[in-house]
Amino acid sequence: MPSDTPILSLDNLSKTFAVRPVFGRASVVDALRNVSLDLLPGRALALVGESGSGKSTVGKMIVGVHSPTSGRILFEGQDIAAMTSKADQMRYRQAVQMVFQDPFSALNPAHTIRHHLLRALALHQPETDPDAALRSILEDVELDPVSTPDKFPHELSGGQRQRVNFARALAVKARLIVADEPTSMLDVSIRKSVLGLMQRLKSEYGLSILYITHDIATAEYLAEDTAVMFRGQVVEKGPTSQVVGNPQHGYTKLLRAAVPDPALRLTGGDAGFAAQAKFVRETSAHPVSALREISPGHVIAEHAVPAHA
Amino acid sequence: MSALLSVKDLRIDYLTSGEPFTAVRDISFEIQLNEILGLAGESGCGKSTVAYALMRLHKPPALVRNGHILFEGRDVLSFCDKELRAWRWSEVSMVFQSAMNSLSPVMTIFRQFYDMLRAQSTVTKAQAQERTAQMLEMVGIPADRMHAHPHQLSGGMRQRVALALALTLKPKLIIMDEPTTALDVVVQREILQEVLRLKDELGFSVLFITHDIALMAQISDRIGIMREGKIVEIGTASQIVTAPKHDYTRSIWDAMPLLAQRPEGMAHAV
Ligand SMILES: Nc1ncnc2c1ncn2[C@@H]1O[C@H](COP(=O)(O)OP(=O)(O)OP(=O)(O)O)[C@@H](O)[C@H]1O
Numbered sequence: 001m002p003s004d005t006p007i008l009s010l011d012n013l014s015k016t017f018a019v020r021p022v023f024g025r026a027s028v029v030d031a032l033r034n035v036s037l038d039l040l041p042g043r044a045l046a047l048v049g050e051s052g053s054g055k056s057t058v059g060k061m062i063v064g065v066h067s068p069t070s071g072r073i074l075f076e077g078q079d080i081a082a083m084t085s086k087a088d089q090m091r092y093r094q095a096v097q098m099v100f101q102d103p104f105s106a107l108n109p110a111h112t113i114r115h116h117l118l119r120a121l122a123l124h125q126p127e128t129d130p131d132a133a134l135r136s137i138l139e140d141v142e143l144d145p146v147s148t149p150d151k152f153p154h155e156l157s158g159g160q161r162q163r164v165n166f167a168r169a170l171a172v173k174a175r176l177i178v179a180d181e182p183t184s185m186l187d188v189s190i191r192k193s194v195l196g197l198m199q200r201l202k203s204e205y206g207l208s209i210l211y212i213t214h215d216i217a218t219a220e221y222l223a224e225d226t227a228v229m230f231r232g233q234v235v236e237k238g239p240t241s242q243v244v245g246n247p248q249h250g251y252t253k254l255l256r257a258a259v260p261d262p263a264l265r266l267t268g269g270d271a272g273f274a275a276q277a278k279f280v281r282e283t284s285a286h287p288v289s290a291l292r293e294i295s296p297g298h299v300i301a302e303h304a305v306p307a308h309a
Numbered sequence: 310m311s312a313l314l315s316v317k318d319l320r321i322d323y324l325t326s327g328e329p330f331t332a333v334r335d336i337s338f339e340i341q342l343n344e345i346l347g348l349a350g351e352s353g354c355g356k357s358t359v360a361y362a363l364m365r366l367h368k369p370p371a372l373v374r375n376g377h378i379l380f381e382g383r384d385v386l387s388f389c390d391k392e393l394r395a396w397r398w399s400e401v402s403m404v405f406q407s408a409m410n411s412l413s414p415v416m417t418i419f420r421q422f423y424d425m426l427r428a429q430s431t432v433t434k435a436q437a438q439e440r441t442a443q444m445l446e447m448v449g450i451p452a453d454r455m456h457a458h459p460h461q462l463s464g465g466m467r468q469r470v471a472l473a474l475a476l477t478l479k480p481k482l483i484i485m486d487e488p489t490t491a492l493d494v495v496v497q498r499e500i501l502q503e504v505l506r507l508k509d510e511l512g513f514s515v516l517f518i519t520h521d522i523a524l525m526a527q528i529s530d531r532i533g534i535m536r537e538g539k540i541v542e543i544g545t546a547s548q549i550v551t552a553p554k555h556d557y558t559r560s561i562w563d564a565m566p567l568l569a570q571r572p573e574g575m576a577h578a579v
């Protein structure tokens with residue numbers, strides 16, 4: 001299989017949530033609007049964008065927590081909604097794993113690390129020698145294979161717990177990992193080691209990674225490609241070097257300029273930042289009318305009302 | 310000038326099955342009126358433990374072994390339950406490191422504002438709705454979302470609700486423990502600027518805990534650097550940034566990830 005065949009494609013995906021208050025009328029939230037993205041084997045795609053723009057919703061739809069309102073999710077070309085056989089569905093659930101922001105939430109506090117990993121191994125690799133497999137997986141994620149198995153989650157630091165979550169994805173032989181802000185609760189040194197781990201999973205195991213993050217510097221380090229979301233739409237995507245290094249959409253430019261600069265003091269009177277942000281938001285919220293390619297693979301959205309009018 | 314908050318020789322142990330673990334080792338610091346004090350340090354150095362103790366929210370196995378916490382000269386550690394209830398949230402509030410610790414999963418957002426407002430003074434439901442709408446809009450969330458439950462909001466929206474709740478009763482001190490980890494940098498900057506604007510208007514102090522030291526340098530008046538339960542260095546933001554005295558402070562700066570290139574073509578707004 002040539003490596004530029006996507007392992008997963010999102011094809012015009014939309015998602016609408018209805019919020020029903022006890023009293024009053026229901027309101028709807030257009031969480032995703034016609035999102036199309038491709039994930040390639042052995043590569044990472046960073047998904048960045050405004051808080052509430054739909055990034056986690058993309059991740060949750062991929063792992064099946066939510067189903068699309070319209071559009072398709074294609075796994076190696078096959079529509080996952082059309083997978084009828086149990087075997088196909090199992091294969092998909094195993095291939096695609098999610099790692100969450102909060103390293104505490106995904107582990108059961110009552111069970112040891114051994115229990116968590118052996119369970120995953122037994123379900124998905126029943127033929128292998130469990131103890132040898134456990135040892136090798138812990139080594140892969142750089143956890144001590146002797147002392148770690150008998151520990152409970154609360155006896156590990158945040159970074160170690162996040163490694164266990166990645167180890168679990170390895171145990172089920174995942175091929176795509178959806179990592180939703182996996183390092184934002186971790187401090188700089190631990191963050192670096194988790195990023196290094198993801199880098200290795202990609203280059204040594206050929207895993208694909210959808211890396212949802214607010215941290216553009218880490219996207220630059222890990223991801224070959226970056227997509228930027230705003231209000232449920234993809235407004236810019238392409239090679240990270242282009243999207244981050246030479247942003248072209250108004251929202252991406254704003255995002256890039258707001259990265260904290262220690263030399264710049266924030267004040268209450270902001271000399272125009274809020275006004276500029278408001279302007280960019282208004283113009284970027286309109287429906288995307290076309291995608292324009294400005295260099296090979298680097299596309300930006302044009303909005304129904306021009307963003308730079 | 311007398312300090313709003315004064316912490317003296319505070320020591321906090323966690324009583325574990327073996328030897329007690331001393332997470333905070335005799336630290337002392339002050340927060341002045343209208344001051345933003347930043348607190349930085351690597352994971353596990355004791356920042357949240359300090360924050361909980363300042364609010365008197367520490368619970369077993371955490372135990373304050375030694376020291377004093379004075380708020381406007383009053384001894385916080387000796388407050389009775391009634392004094393605590395009157396003081397907490399209305400005079401000092403907190404944004405927790407995990408937004409879900411600030412919010413109840415079973416109540417709508419409006420309900421959580423309503424309960425907080427009602428506990429302080431008599432308000433009608435209509436007045437509470439108006440205030441909730443105002444606070445949500447301040448953090449960039451459409452007012453009609455007040456009828457949602459926390460799980461119907463994104464991670465960053467929940468964090469913004471927690472921040473809005475902490476500001477609602479106009480306290481004198483707000484403890485912010487990693488208040489913007491779930492936000493994109495644009496919203497983060499807008500909200501922090503809004504906090505600064507409110508501070509100019511109302512006057513309050515902030516203890517700002519974060520692992521993002523670039524952000525900390527942008528917002529703090531003074532910065533304390535913590536390591537293994539001790540404050541190893543404390544000084545003005547510009548001194549900590551440009552002339553750190555302690556090796557550990559220097560090593561924090563060296564470890565800071567930087568973007569490959571700073572953006573061109575878009576001037577910084579300030
Ligand atoms: N279960 C739900 N019911 C109703 N609305 C929802 C639900 N889940 C998400 N939403 C809404 O969908 C929108 C997108 O949310 P999502 O969590 O995908 O954002 P995000 O980009 O991950 O944001 P953040 O960076 O803050 O985590 C938000 O407006 C959110 O309130």
Ligand SMILES: Nc1ncnc2c1ncn2[C@@H]1O[C@H](COP(=O)(O)OP(=O)(O)OP(=O)(O)O)[C@@H](O)[C@H]1O
Binds near residue numbers: 330351352357520
């Ligand atoms: N309930 C507990 N029982 C035992 N030890 C604890 C408990 N809570 C925290 N600790 C320990 O106390 C120390 C300080 O923890 P604290 O949560 O204050 O760190 P922090 O500086 O806030 O770290 P982070 O940046 O990761 O949030 C850590 O070594 C931690 O392992």
Ligand SMILES: [Mg+2]
Binds near residue numbers: 055056463
């Ligand atoms: Mg999210």
Ligand SMILES: [Mg+2]
Binds near residue numbers: 356357358406486
């Ligand atoms: Mg903490």
